[in-house]
Amino acid sequence: MAMHETRRGAIEMTTAMLMSGTIGWLVVTSGQSPLNVVFVRCVLGAMTLALVCARFGLLRRDVWSWRVVGLAAAGGAAIVANWVLLFAAYSRASISMATAAYNTQPFMLVALGALIFRERVSASTALWLVLAFLGLVFVVKVEPSVLAVPGEYLEGIGLSLGAAFCYAISSIITKRLKGTTPHLIALIQVTLGALMLAPFVDFHALPTTAGPWANLATLGIVNTGIMYVLLYGAIQKLPTAMTGALSFIYPVVAIAVDRFAFGQTLGWIQVLGAALILIAAAGVNLGWRIVPQRRAAALPSEASGACQSD
Numbered sequence: 001m002a003m004h005e006t007r008r009g010a011i012e013m014t015t016a017m018l019m020s021g022t023i024g025w026l027v028v029t030s031g032q033s034p035l036n037v038v039f040v041r042c043v044l045g046a047m048t049l050a051l052v053c054a055r056f057g058l059l060r061r062d063v064w065s066w067r068v069v070g071l072a073a074a075g076g077a078a079i080v081a082n083w084v085l086l087f088a089a090y091s092r093a094s095i096s097m098a099t100a101a102y103n104t105q106p107f108m109l110v111a112l113g114a115l116i117f118r119e120r121v122s123a124s125t126a127l128w129l130v131l132a133f134l135g136l137v138f139v140v141k142v143e144p145s146v147l148a149v150p151g152e153y154l155e156g157i158g159l160s161l162g163a164a165f166c167y168a169i170s171s172i173i174t175k176r177l178k179g180t181t182p183h184l185i186a187l188i189q190v191t192l193g194a195l196m197l198a199p200f201v202d203f204h205a206l207p208t209t210a211g212p213w214a215n216l217a218t219l220g221i222v223n224t225g226i227m228y229v230l231l232y233g234a235i236q237k238l239p240t241a242m243t244g245a246l247s248f249i250y251p252v253v254a255i256a257v258d259r260f261a262f263g264q265t266l267g268w269i270q271v272l273g274a275a276l277i278l279i280a281a282a283g284v285n286l287g288w289r290i291v292p293q294r295r296a297a298a299l300p301s302e303a304s305g306a307c308q309s310d
Contacts, residue, residue: 005237006237006238006239006242008237009233009234009235009236009237009238009242010234010238010242010246012230012231012233012234012237013230013231013234013235013238013242013243013246013247014246014249015230016227016228016230016231016234017246017247017248017249017250017253018249018253019222019223019226019227019230020223020227020250020253020254020310021249021250021251021252021253021254021256021257022223022253022254022257023219023223023254023310024090024095024098024099024254024257024258025095025257025258025261025262026215026216026218026219026223027087027090027219028090028091028095028262029212029215030207030212030215030216030219031207031212032205032206032207032212032216033202033205034083034084034085034087034088035084035197035200035201035202036201036202036205036206037083037087037216037219038080038083038084038087038193038197039193039194039197039198039200039201040206040216040219040220041083041190041193041216041219041220041223041224042080042190042191042193042194042197042220042224043190043194043220044216044217044219044220044221044224044225045186045190045220045221045224045225045228046187046190046191046194047220047221047225048220048221048224048225048226049183049186049187049190049224049225049228049229050187051225052183052187052225052229053181053183053184053187056181056183058181058183058184058187063181063184068177068180068184068185068188069188071173071174071176071177072177072180072184072185072188072189072192073188073189073192074173075169075170075173075174075177075185075189076170076188076189076190076191076192076193077192077196078166078167078169078170078173079166079167079170079189079193080189080192080193080196080197081162081163081166082163082164082166082167082170083163083193083310085159085160085162085163085166086098086102086159086160086163086310088156088159089101089102089156089157089159089160089163090156091156092152092153092155092156092159093152093153093155093156093157093159093160094156094258094262094264094266095254095255095257095258095262095264096254096255096258096259096264096266096274097139097153097156097157097160097266097270097274098156098157098159098160099160099250099251099254099255099258100135100139100251100255100273100274100277100278101136101139101157101160101161101164101277102160102161102163102164102167103164103251103277103278103281104132104136104161104164104277104281105164105165105167105168105281106281106284106285107128107129107132107280107281107284108164108165108167108168109168109171109172110125110129110284111168112168112169112172113172116172122289122291123290123291124283124288124289124290124291125284127290127291128280128281128283128284128288128290129280129284131276131279131280131283132276132277132280132281134273134276135272135273135274135275135276135277135279135280136157136273136277137273138269138270138272138273138276139157139270139273139274139277140153140154140157140273182228182232182235182236183228183229183232186228186232190224223310234246241286241287244282244285244286245282245285245286247285248278248281248282248285250310251278255274
């Protein structure tokens with residue numbers, strides 16, 4: 001039975017990460033501004049998640065509390081900011097480089113854990129952080145000549161780092177909601193996101209043809225509502241190490257999609273930088289030790305296995 005659950009969780013996690021890797025393509029080909037994209041994603045995601053929560057009986061009044069709603073709303077604000085910043089980065093730094101910079105978020109989560117919860121940071125984690133920083137230096141060293149908007153590459157990297165920070169903030173807040181059904185948390189978050197962004201949406205600029213709407217509908221229903229159901233279901237079934245390992249399907253797919261869908265080519269130094277960031281993030285997520293355990297402080301389990309998803 002346990003083996004069956006693990007196998008099912010692995011399939012769910014893999015599917016969710018494959019979906020996540022196509023988000024950049026859907027965002028760019030929709031032709032919409034980041035605010036418009038996130039608004040539609042929140043609306044359609046909320047509708048899908050509401051159906052899921054109703055199916056599982058999670059819309060009862062006794063399931064809700066002001067504490068749950070308040071914390072989920074705070075986390076939702078960070079998630080919405082994360083999406084807006086990351087989506088804005090795609091057109092400036094490319095999907096590949098935005099995704100690479102975004103994968104620095106495990107280190108931000110570790111840093112926040114050390115500052116807020118006084119969690120100890122192991123020597124190995126500190127060394128992985130140095131490696132990731134070196135990778136980031138390589139990523140921002142050269143601006144690719146193939147980018148459509150010269151001069152905005154560094155701005156795109158900055159937006160990606162801001163998105164990673166917002167994701168780490170959301171993760172810290174979500175830790176306070178331990179025991180609350182994840183589908184309910186996600187529903188509160190996307191509902192709040194739709195309400196937050198509604199005053200800023202350019203409704204006149206929304207698509208008037210079927211193609212862009214198909215992309216937005218896929219993003220909201222499949223890559224938000226269904227994806228989060230699969231993702232949260234997988235997290236509940238899988239060991240932390242396996243969750244962390246499978247989460248790296250997402251950046252690999254995103255970079256591959258950018259290459260084949262948009263012909264994005266990168267300098268060798270940027271490829272090296274992206275590889276260093278992903279290797280370092282894997283080291284933190286999977287608890288790889290550079291320094292022997294007897295000499296290193298134990299890495300808090302809460303900071304490891306952080307699942308990254310758009």
